Amino acid sequence: MANGAEKLNKSSTRSIYGDYLLMLTVPCFTAYWYYGVRSLLVVAASVASAVITDMLAGIVINKKINTGDPGSIFTGAAIAMMMPSGIPYYVPVFASVFAVAVVKVPFGGSLKAPFVPAAAGFAFASVCFSDKVFDYTAGLRGSLFGATSLGSMLMSGRAVYIGESSVYDIVGGNVAGPMGTGCALLMVACAFYLLIRRPKALVSSVSFIAVCVLMVALFPRVTASFRTNLVSELCSGSLLFAAVFFVTDPVTQPEKIINKIIYGAVCGAICMAMRLLGAYEEPVCFAVLLANAFRPILDSAINNIPQFGKKASRKEVRAE
Amino acid sequence: MKIVSDLLITALFTVFVQNLVLSSGLGMSEAIRVSKKPGTFGKIAVMISGFSVITSVICSLLNNKALSLKTLPFAGKAAVYGGILAGVYIFVALLLKLIFRVSDKLLGTLGIAALNTLVFAVPFINDSAAYSFVFAVGSGIGAGIAFVLAAALISKGSAALEKNKNIPEAFRGTPAMLIYVGLLSLAFAGFAGTSLFA
Amino acid sequence: MNNSISFIDALKKGAVRYNPVLVQLVGLCPVIAASTTFIQAVILSAAMCAELLVISVIANVLMKNLPRWIRMPLYLLVGLAIVCPVLYWFEAYSLSGISLGMKIYLPLTAINSVVAVHCEQVAVKSDLKLTVYDAAASGIGGTAIFLLTGAVREILGYSTFAGVRLNLPVTLKGMTLPFGCLIFLGFLAAGLKKILPSAENVQTEIPSDKIKEEPQAETADIVPEEEHKADGTADVFGIDENELEDFLKTVGIDLNSEEGSAQ
Numbered sequence: 030m031a032n033g034a035e036k037l038n039k040s041s042t043r044s045i046y047g048d049y050l051l052m053l054t055v056p057c058f059t060a061y062w063y064y065g066v067r068s069l070l071v072v073a074a075s076v077a078s079a080v081i082t083d084m085l086a087g088i089v090i091n092k093k094i095n096t097g098d099p100g101s102i103f104t105g106a107a108i109a110m111m112m113p114s115g116i117p118y119y120v121p122v123f124a125s126v127f128a129v130a131v132v133k134v135p136f137g138g139s140l141k142a143p144f145v146p147a148a149a150g151f152a153f154a155s156v157c158f159s160d161k162v163f164d165y166t167a168g169l170r171g172s173l174f175g176a177t178s179l180g181s182m183l184m185s186g187r188a189v190y191i192g193e194s195s196v197y198d199i200v201g202g203n204v205a206g207p208m209g210t211g212c213a214l215l216m217v218a219c220a221f222y223l224l225i226r227r228p229k230a231l232v233s234s235v236s237f238i239a240v241c242v243l244m245v246a247l248f249p250r251v252t253a254s255f256r257t258n259l260v261s262e263l264c265s266g267s268l269l270f271a272a273v274f275f276v277t278d279p280v281t282q283p284e285k286i287i288n289k290i291i292y293g294a295v296c297g298a299i300c301m302a303m304r305l306l307g308a309y310e311e312p313v314c315f316a317v318l319l320a321n322a323f324r325p326i327l328d329s330a331i332n333n334i335p336q337f338g339k340k341a342s343r344k345e346v347r348a349e
Numbered sequence: 350m351k352i353v354s355d356l357l358i359t360a361l362f363t364v365f366v367q368n369l370v371l372s373s374g375l376g377m378s379e380a381i382r383v384s385k386k387p388g389t390f391g392k393i394a395v396m397i398s399g400f401s402v403i404t405s406v407i408c409s410l411l412n413n414k415a416l417s418l419k420t421l422p423f424a425g426k427a428a429v430y431g432g433i434l435a436g437v438y439i440f441v442a443l444l445l446k447l448i449f450r451v452s453d454k455l456l457g458t459l460g461i462a463a464l465n466t467l468v469f470a471v472p473f474i475n476d477s478a479a480y481s482f483v484f485a486v487g488s489g490i491g492a493g494i495a496f497v498l499a500a501a502l503i504s505k506g507s508a509a510l511e512k513n514k515n516i517p518e519a520f521r522g523t524p525a526m527l528i529y530v531g532l533l534s535l536a537f538a539g540f541a542g543t544s545l546f547a
Numbered sequence: 548m549n550n551s552i553s554f555i556d557a558l559k560k561g562a563v564r565y566n567p568v569l570v571q572l573v574g575l576c577p578v579i580a581a582s583t584t585f586i587q588a589v590i591l592s593a594a595m596c597a598e599l600l601v602i603s604v605i606a607n608v609l610m611k612n613l614p615r616w617i618r619m620p621l622y623l624l625v626g627l628a629i630v631c632p633v634l635y636w637f638e639a640y641s642l643s644g645i646s647l648g649m650k651i652y653l654p655l656t657a658i659n660s661v662v663a664v665h666c667e668q669v670a671v672k673s674d675l676k677l678t679v680y681d682a683a684a685s686g687i688g689g690t691a692i693f694l695l696t697g698a699v700r701e702i703l704g705y706s707t708f709a710g711v712r713l714n715l716p717v718t719l720k721g722m723t724l725p726f727g728c729l730i731f732l733g734f735l736a737a738g739l740k741k742i743l744p745s746a747e748n749v750q751t752e753i754p755s756d757k758i759k760e761e762p763q764a765e766t767a768d769i770v771p772e773e774e775h776k777a778d779g780t781a782d783v784f785g786i787d788e789n790e791l792e793d794f795l796k797t798v799g800i801d802l803n804s805e806e807g808s809a810q
Contacts, residue, residue, distance in 0.1 A: 090517045135528050137515025144532050157721045303539050315539025322533050325505035374579030374725040378660040381572050424635035427654035431627040435620035442616045456616040464619050466576040466655045473651045524737035531729030
């Protein structure tokens with residue numbers, strides 16, 4: 030794991046997380062546009078708890094204070110983006126504390142964490158507070174389907190006709206859902222920024238989305254046209270957000286292009302399988318975690334491709 | 350055809366949705382121990398699947414026909430299941446030892462594969478889910494695959510953890526591994542959301 | 548020589564330094580899956596201790612001459628003989644708070660790896676006193692972890708303690724799931740490692756049982772070192788013979804002086 034990060038030295042890390050923080054201002058803006066000041070307070074609480082946990086952990090472990098690690102700020106803000114705006118403050122706080130204290134600190138910092146900390150934090154919150162994390166009733170004013178999110182519609186299998194005009198509403202984010210991740214257009218804009226800065230990272234995102242589209246075509250969740258299914262699957266929950274911010278994560282993403290493609294595809298397949306079978310409305314964070322877990326296996330399997338055929342894991346042992 | 354699809358669906362369900370090792374903790378100690386030796390994965394998968402299938406088939410046959418275990422109190426069921434498992438293990442070990450003259454080393458691996466909480470739990474799971482014959486076979490096969498999947502994930506993960514020099518002193522070794530396995534378990538919670546028999 | 552080991556020493560080593568759950572990573576299943584409340588933890592740890600003691604003693608007295616592959620199913624059968632009456636008693640009097648999960652996990656403790664590992668490593672190759680010491684020490688070490696985990700998980704996960712409501716404002720459902728327990732155990736293990744003064748020579752490698760060293764374990768306890776080196780599979784399941792010997796010494800068994808002191 031985390032080998033991808035070994036090349037990255039400290040300064041380039043800063044610039045990479047700087048990129049991500051800059052990109053995060055976009056969903057923050059979405060959140061403020063649709064949900065007002067409350068959303069910014071949630072972000073502040075989440076970021077503050079992540080940073081404070083990081084500091085305390087530094088004091089306990091190394092007897093020195095870690096300050097200004099952009100990784101923690103990113104973790105806190107990204108967790109807040111995936112929450113509904115009406116969330117009680119303690120939920121993002123617990124999620125951020127979990128992300129930093131369990132995923133980041135024990136493995137030696139953001140650059141070494143084998144899992145994306147923000148994804149783990151949100152997954153923890155989904156398990157612990159599933160009634161609150163997916164409750165969008167404190168929703169936005171005059172949204173398309175009221176307080177019903179696309180994810181819950183898909184989960185209950187309710188078919189909804191999505192016409193021309195409502196597609197614009199959905200793509201623009203004017204529908205109940207996580208506060209920062211709703212606007213698909215702005216997510217695409219973030220992806221374009223990433224395309225300029227780190228074009229290779231987007232390979233995984235592309236294969237992730239491609240597999241998601243394929244899965245929608247094969248296993249539609251509502252009996253409606255392909256377009257309706259596709260638009261509501263891609264725009265519901267945090268799927269696009271995760272594609273841009275988590276799947277491209279420089280620490281957990283594999284290095285070789287072919288590995289990147291497979292990594293994204295695995296993540297997409299798991300995500301859609303979890304949406305079909307799983308317990309939660311938005312399982313993309315669990316899918317990212319599982320893809321992170323599969324990454325070491327993937328790496329060694331690909332390295333052994335010349336003698337692939339029997340058992341990859343066995344080869345690995347002999348090679349060692 | 351229906352049988353094959355039933356088998357496949359139950360096996361997949363057991364591997365992913367209720368991954369017995371990672372989201373229920375069954376056979377966790379053995380999975381961690383086996384994960385140190387990736388070369389044995391194939392053998393172990395076949396053995397665990399085999400033992401799970403044999404015991405669960407015998408148990409489900411007994412359930413339906415001869416003994417009608419359903420009327421027994423739970424303690425009786427547990428005793429019967431345990432007796433069957435021990436009997437199957439001794440029978441297979443004797444067979445291998447006397448006829449095929451396998452090494453004692455293999456019998457040791459066989460012991461680990463047969464006598465662990467995962468294999469012992471499969472008849473209980475079949476019982477509480479009221480699985481029929483085919484489903485019981487499917488869940489037995491799934492148990493073996495789930496075990497090896499968990500062992501492989503833990504094995505690769507802990508190999509990477511050993512290379513990681515940034516892990517704080519207190520977390521090196523066992524603690525980091527436990528937390529890693531915990532996060533794996535969290536990832537699988539996205540499928541099920543609850544623990545088995547909770 | 549071995550007989551001079553005091554119980555306190557055995558306790559320190561068996562329960563703390565080589566804590567069965569946190570360091571040896573055995574017996575994880577009952578902790579992770581079933582000790583979600585304090586009462587369940589009490590029941591499970593009592594069952595585990597009883598099995599550990601009884602089976603160790605039986606193994607020590609009766610099973611020394613049996614081959615290993617016969618011993619292992621016998622542990623299971625003896626364990627079941629202990630647990631099933633208890634389970635029957637629970638059922639008959641339908642004690643409150645005994646869930647279906649408990650009913651399933653209680654018999655599962657009969658097949659616990661704690662028992663198998665301690666019987667194979669200690670009981671069948673040392674004298675009775677050491678066997679009892681070792682079983683008691685690791686039983687106490689395991690019980691401490693069981694109870695602590697059970698209490699913390701119940702307080703955080705259900706906001707109750709031993710069934711009494713505590714009315715905490717927030718409950719973390721994740722603590723009742725296996726992952727919460729594993730992460731908690733990870734932090735406990737890290738804490739233990741921080742507290743132990745001379746931890747550096749212990750913790751990185753997990754002493755585990757010597758499944759693959761069957762021939763040696765069966766035929767002779769004292770095997771020249773070269774043989775282990777030559778046999779590339781001797782360290783299957785992650786144990787190095789020196790490491791094991793080291794571990795056995797700390798619990799009071801010296802493989803090299805075994806014959807002299809075992810009487």
